[in-house]
Amino acid sequence: MALQRFTFRAMAAENELQVHCDDVDLGRRGAQAAMAEVGRIEAKYSRYRPDTVVSRINAQAGGRPVPIDDETRSLLRYAEALYRQSVGLFDPTSGVLRRAWRFDQPEVPCDAILAAMVKQIGWDRVEISDRGVRLRDPGMELDFGGFGKEYAVDRAGLVLREHGIASAMVNLAGDLAILGPQPDGSPWRVGIRHPRRDNAVIATLPVSSGAIATSGDYERFIEVDGVRHCHVLDPRTGRSARGFQSVTVHAESCLVAGSASTVAMLKGREEGLAWLAELGLAHLAVLDDGAVVDASHPA
Amino acid sequence: MKALALTLLIAVTGCANVAPYQRAHLARPDMAFESNLGVAKAMEKTFPAKEGASGGASVGGGGCGCN
Amino acid sequence: MQAALALPILVVPARAGAAEVGEVGIAVLGYKERGLIKVTEPIIWAKGRFAEVWEVSGSVAVDIVSGASPQLVSNATGQPMQTITGASVTDRRKIWDAKVSRRFDDTTLAASRNVSREEDYLSHAFGIEVRHDFNQRNTTLVAGYGRSNDRIRSSDDPLLDEGRDTREYMVGLVQVLSPVAVVQSTLVATRGEGWYNDPYKQTLTFYPSGSPPFAFSGDLRPSSRDTVAWLTRYRRHFPGSAGTLHADYRYFHDDWGIRAHTLEVGWVQSFGARWSLRPALRYYTQTAADFYSPLVPRPQPALISSDQRLAAFGGLSPSLKATLRLESGTTFEATAGYVYNSRSMRVGGEGSPAFQPLRAYYGVVSIVHEF
Numbered sequence: 220m221a222l223q224r225f226t227f228r229a230m231a232a233e234n235e236l237q238v239h240c241d242d243v244d245l246g247r248r249g250a251q252a253a254m255a256e257v258g259r260i261e262a263k264y265s266r267y268r269p270d271t272v273v274s275r276i277n278a279q280a281g282g283r284p285v286p287i288d289d290e291t292r293s294l295l296r297y298a299e300a301l302y303r304q305s306v307g308l309f310d311p312t313s314g315v316l317r318r319a320w321r322f323d324q325p326e327v328p329c330d331a332i333l334a335a336m337v338k339q340i341g342w343d344r345v346e347i348s349d350r351g352v353r354l355r356d357p358g359m360e361l362d363f364g365g366f367g368k369e370y371a372v373d374r375a376g377l378v379l380r381e382h383g384i385a386s387a388m389v390n391l392a393g394d395l396a397i398l399g400p401q402p403d404g405s406p407w408r409v410g411i412r413h414p415r416r417d418n419a420v421i422a423t424l425p426v427s428s429g430a431i432a433t434s435g436d437y438e439r440f441i442e443v444d445g446v447r448h449c450h451v452l453d454p455r456t457g458r459s460a461r462g463f464q465s466v467t468v469h470a471e472s473c474l475v476a477g478s479a480s481t482v483a484m485l486k487g488r489e490e491g492l493a494w495l496a497e498l499g500l501a502h503l504a505v506l507d508d509g510a511v512v513d514a515s516h517p518a
Numbered sequence: 519m520k521a522l523a524l525t526l527l528i529a530v531t532g533c534a535n536v537a538p539y540q541r542a543h544l545a546r547p548d549m550a551f552e553s554n555l556g557v558a559k560a561m562e563k564t565f566p567a568k569e570g571a572s573g574g575a576s577v578g579g580g581g582c583g584c585n
Numbered sequence: 586m587q588a589a590l591a592l593p594i595l596v597v598p599a600r601a602g603a604a605e606v607g608e609v610g611i612a613v614l615g616y617k618e619r620g621l622i623k624v625t626e627p628i629i630w631a632k633g634r635f636a637e638v639w640e641v642s643g644s645v646a647v648d649i650v651s652g653a654s655p656q657l658v659s660n661a662t663g664q665p666m667q668t669i670t671g672a673s674v675t676d677r678r679k680i681w682d683a684k685v686s687r688r689f690d691d692t693t694l695a696a697s698r699n700v701s702r703e704e705d706y707l708s709h710a711f712g713i714e715v716r717h718d719f720n721q722r723n724t725t726l727v728a729g730y731g732r733s734n735d736r737i738r739s740s741d742d743p744l745l746d747e748g749r750d751t752r753e754y755m756v757g758l759v760q761v762l763s764p765v766a767v768v769q770s771t772l773v774a775t776r777g778e779g780w781y782n783d784p785y786k787q788t789l790t791f792y793p794s795g796s797p798p799f800a801f802s803g804d805l806r807p808s809s810r811d812t813v814a815w816l817t818r819y820r821r822h823f824p825g826s827a828g829t830l831h832a833d834y835r836y837f838h839d840d841w842g843i844r845a846h847t848l849e850v851g852w853v854q855s856f857g858a859r860w861s862l863r864p865a866l867r868y869y870t871q872t873a874a875d876f877y878s879p880l881v882p883r884p885q886p887a888l889i890s891s892d893q894r895l896a897a898f899g900g901l902s903p904s905l906k907a908t909l910r911l912e913s914g915t916t917f918e919a920t921a922g923y924v925y926n927s928r929s930m931r932v933g934g935e936g937s938p939a940f941q942p943l944r945a946y947y948g949v950v951s952i953v954h955e956f
Contacts, residue, residue, distance in 0.1 A: 231918075285734065289797035289885065295803040300787055304740040373661055373791060374798060379661065381793040401939075428662050471668045472661030498652050499670040535723055540764045543822045547910065548829040548853040548861060551759075551769050551818050554953050556612035557918065559644055559682070562951065564616060564757060565902075568926065569894055570871050571837035572847035573773050574816030577731030577753040578712015580699040581917045582648075582678060 220386070220402040225250040229257050230368055232392035237324060238379065239386035239402050249382030253375040253389065256321055260371040264292075264313065264363040282355030284350040295347055301478050302342045308485040311353070313454035314362025315339045320452065322439040327448060337355060340454045352477035369432055369477030372396045376430075376473075393433055394473050400427040412437075414464035414505050422503055424515050430473035434480035435465035451484045462488030462507055469501040471514065476500070605955065607633035611708035612951035619944040621670065628680075638688045642752040648678035648703075656681040658879045658891035659789040665854030666877035667893065671741075671785050678703035691718040699733075705784075707736040712753070722761075727771065729755035739784035753772065765812065765822040773814045781806040788891040790881040800881035805891045807876075810838040827855040831865065842875035846932070851904075863906040870932040873897040879939035899930030914955040921948045 223246045225236040236253060240246030266273045276285045287295070301309045319328040319336045328336075344355040354361060363370075368391050375389045376396035388407055389396040397407050406425035413419035414437045426432065436449035436459075448459040466483045470476035479500055483491035488506060495502045496514065504512045536544070543549065552558045552575075566572035566583035609631045616624040630644035656671035679702050683883040701708040708735035717726045731753035739745040757771030786804040810884030816835040823829070831851035836935035838844050874895035876888035904922030911917075926943040928936025 290799055293797065293801040293881075293885075296803070299787070300801070300803065303673055303739075370799070377663075377791045377793060379797075394799070430661070471659050471666065472791075474661075474789070475657070475659065475669055497653060535721060536761045536764050537721065538884075541761075542636075543765045543824060544602060544761060545819045546765055546822060546829065547821045547908075547916075548855065549767060549822055551820065553906075554610055554916070554951055555608075555613075555632060555642060555916070556610045556630045556680075556953070557920070557949050558635070558679075558949050559630070559646060560612055560614035560626050560628050563648075564614070564947060565847075565869070565924075568894060568924070568945075569845065569869060569900075570748070570839075570841075570843040570874065571814065571835070573753075573775065573846065574771060574814035574835045574837070575773075576712065576771075577698060577714070577729040577773060578697045578710050578733070579731070579846035580680075580682075580701050580708040580733050581706075581735045581749070581751070582701050582708060583703055583706030583737065 220244075223247065223250065225254065227254050227257075229254070229372070230261050231390060231441070234392060234498075235388075235390045236375070236379070237390070238384055240384050245382060245513045246384065248405035249379045249384050249387075252382065253378040256374050256378045257371045257391065260367065260374060264294075264367045265366070266362055272364055276352050276354060277360045278394075279371075280359045282353070284346070284353040285346060286351040287372070292347070294366070294370065295345075295352065297474065299342065299347075301366075301482070305313055305478075305482040305485070307342070307455060308453065309365065309482050310340060310342050310454035311365055312340050312342055312345060312359055313452060314360045314364060315358070316452045316454075316457055317455065320448070320450070322441055322450060325441045325442050327441075327445050328457070337455065337457045340457075365481060366474060366477060368392070368471040369394055369430075372430060372432075372473035394431070394477060396430045396473050397426045397428055405468070411465070411467050411503060415509070421505060421511065422513065422515075424467075424468065424469065424503065429469055429471050430476045431467060431469050432473055432477035432480050433465055433467040434463075434477075434484040436460070437465070437483075451481065453485055460487070461483045462491065464484075464505040464507055464509065466491065466505075467503045468495065589752060605634075607631065608953055608955040610951060610953035612949060614947065616947040616948045618652070621943075622650055622654060624739060625649045631652075640686045640688075641684070643683040644681070646680040650676060650678070654785065655893070655941075656785055657787050657789055658893075660880055661789065661791055665788075665790070665891070667939075667941050676704065678706075682696065686714075691714065691722075705738045705740050709734050714755075724761070725759040727755065727757035727759070728752070729757075731755070735779070737780050737784070742784060743859070745784055747780035749777060749781065751775055751777035764826065768817065768819045770815070770817040773812075773816075775810075775812045775814075777810045777812075778808065781808065783890070783892055786892050787888065788879065788881050788889065789881045792883065795883065797883070800883070800885055801890055802881045802885060804892060805876075805888050806843065806890055810841060812837065812840055812898060814838075829853040831854075831863075834953065837871075841895070842873065842877075843871055845869065845871035858912075859910050861908045861910075863908070865904050865906070867902040867904070868899070869902070869926070870899040870930070871897065873937055875938065881935070891939075893940050896928075896940045897931055898926055898928050898936040898940045899932060900924060900926035901930055902942070916955070917951070918953075919948070919950045922946070 220239045223238045236250045237245045298311045319332050339358045346353045346474050372394050379387045385399045387398040406427040409426050410420035410422045411422045413421040439450040451460040466480045468476040468480040483495050501516045503515045610628045614626040626648045628646035632642035634640050653670035655667035657669045659668045682699040684697035695714040697712045700712040710732035714729040733751045735749040737747045753775045755773045759769045761767050783804040788802050790800045815839045819832045821830045826857045833849045835847040847869050849867040853863045855861040877895040879891045906920040909917040924945040928940040
């Protein structure tokens, strides 16, 4: 069975599909459909394009509810369940913090600015009703960035499966879905990026199904006075997560894996590891001192 | 349902009358309907916590957030 | 009459089941599911008879739970499966109960109170019961009423604070069939109103085609539940073999669509005056609730639960109990049991496809002293 590779740009990153399929045409058609699905989700939920449902909700903050369809409703319901389970650490209204944190300059925002930003964060002020979604206060923003990519990974994987493809890997900038083992029965070997060394791998996980998501402090960060501040920000304080260089989680879906890795990063070292253990999800974490905690089990 | 219960009631009351001096065997511990109080209580939620059915023996037992 | 009543007390070799004046006891239950929760429950109790007509009993127990319970049913890998296991949702549950009864000739009145408390669930219940013996105490009629009020919260959602009220009605009959056989049959009907949703269970569904392509739902159950449970217990002693047959059958039916049958058969074999062994086998089968589904249907319905306790499945549970009865009035008992629930164990074999087998072991040891 030939391996077909498809690379494409979406969600501001380089992405890849690897497909094993007897029928080369079917493999190509499946991959194109999967890439189209990723494009659809990006077009629907991006906060950077003015015509998306998210942008319309943000533009109407403090105003009228914006009608939403069932797909959006379910995604918001998922986000809400996660918000409750993480005791507020996972909050899709925390996107406003990007106005305070500019990762292109090594400057930590002052307390006053962060306090002002945090006042505009709060899932409790997101009103979801039959009429749609409304952000109660002007200046509030809804951001699907915390789970949109993971959702796209799962949907792309499903589209491939619907084309009859039983062995494939979807990789959207490091968040993966694996459909079945490789044609010879062996698992896919997933390399976990080294958080401190470019083009290096800190561990390799054998994966035959499910999804892998990683949260790390190396994607966007600044270092000020020897302290690293990364883009994973605590919605309650506005400050950077501490305790981990990266957290990788293996779950049945990328949605769940991505949510778990983000929340674990935000919970910090002890609570984060305890929480992942309680959830029963296989994980691999690199602590802030570089030590590796491997709870990945044979996949 | 009611007819069934009534039939059962009529059927059993027509059974043999056992005089008090014949009740030796009936007084045996292994002829009791339930285990001792503690074991019965401890086992009360063991099966119902994993099943859809519950009850039938008594009333006033209360509930639990069995998960 | 007095002489006739005095005779059984002389004739019975081992101690009779009923407490002469009272009893105290302690028991510990250990329960462990493969991969999921582990429960340890110690319980102490006491029972006392006063002035020949009063009986008071009470117990205190602590349910200590660790491990995890299934939380999310997701079909992301192709088939719906119980996936992320939530954190153990209760650490400790404390249970108190007390019962007082008073005998008036052939009639006994009893009142009971039961309180169960855990971090996210509080239950208060009371019950009243009247028993009437007639037919030379060959027949006993029982009627009872109970009421329970539950308060449901969630350690995941501090805003959740709901209630549930349940009323229970019981009628029953105990009938001596012969000097060696007795039967009890009880019918309990309940009506509950309030919150039934499980705050810790969710369903995540990806659809291959059509709209919407994805659904996520919490646990959504009706706001009322009517149930009927009919339990019949039969005890038959075989003096020749020093053995006693136990047979229990319960039929359960509710307005959620669940119908269940439970059958337990046991044999108590006595070895001398002190030892006995009771092997037993329990079989259980149930149909699924109308709104049970491991996939969120499209369009999304008002009711849906992927909690597999509402699925169609069957289960077999063998157990073995050993009892040692001493003349001093102390009884030691130890039970070991195994539980296996699966979709194929259901009568007819047509269990719910997404049902994941449950395997568990349990053991109970108890020491009771009658005085």
